[in-house]
Amino acid sequence: MNELTILTTLAVVHFVALMSPGPDFALVVQNATRYGRQTGLYIALGLSCGILLHSLLSLTGVSYLVHQQPTLFALLQLAGGSYLFYLGYGALKSTWAKVKHSAESEQASEQTSLLLSNKRQAFSRGFATNILNPKALVFFVSLMSSLVPAGMSLAGKGGALIILWGISLAWFSFLAWALSTSRMQKKITSLAIYVDGLCGVLFSVIGAGILWQSTTALAAQF
Template structure:
């Protein structure tokens, strides 16, 4: 019974964090509307796998080891920031290419985006986006070290990890499902330049911030 209260608090904080706009949220919104429900759910599964790995690393102390070694943490920052920057510039280039096309040609040819060929590629994209995000590493390390008591039995820690993974998958899968209804998907396709532009700016801003923090370290 003593373990239930920390788990409820952990779950509540995690749900609020999941609903906050960030790279994971933007990735689902950007791709589910364009590529469909299965792709969105595959991305959701990949994101949740990244969260699962972060949770395990945090509870086993591996994340603390990474954070306490400046070279390792800086390497993660550079990799994560560069990846987010790459996603962002790709989205912004697609928007720029569409806006600079003649109007008739732009209507015939859809926006040149980096295609997701299959569900495996979509899952990998979701996993990479989450696992390379150093902010996620710091978040889960602080979250679990604060809300999971050191004396909690192994079974309680396994339940905590399972809850974090399942909640993440269900939230992102629900988001993908809601965004891929027939009417909603048609609207998202019409709004795709604006969505890509906003998501691209978000990726570039977060990626650039992470790289800047890596440099000043």
């Protein structure tokens, strides 16, 4: 298999994986619909940079070494699961506040909105959500080890990094743009509470599942 075929296969597999519902997808949907295009685009940039780092660590073998160390990988799972569960808790808390329509909750929601309108905050949340997701680490280790041969040229590996980062940025940016058009915003406004609730459940379930796996793995070692 020549390098062009390898890169094409890598791009297709990665793009299909990006479109599947998960924490990255949910984060863009939730924040682009709630805070608008700028926040959604910076979250997309953060997510794509997280993917770039995962790809680089996988190509250099660092992620593989982490995956082969049960205690270290379990600790990474613990951190990632806790962060995703925290995002889920925050989304569900916001949803419950909107249901109650209390003045205090509305004020807190406005403060959170202003905070997430900050570019650095949006970028950091996107980056952290991807890089702390242990499932992403496993995915890229599997992807790189199965599709990218050890003898691939430096130019080919560099091309792989650019492709994975570029496709990720393009897809998440498109998603953020599409969800923040004026027409879409009008349709989504009345559904915002359901979007928050659904994303909150998704984050919480995935986070709780990862936490269970990490605590079980750590308990088995000690």
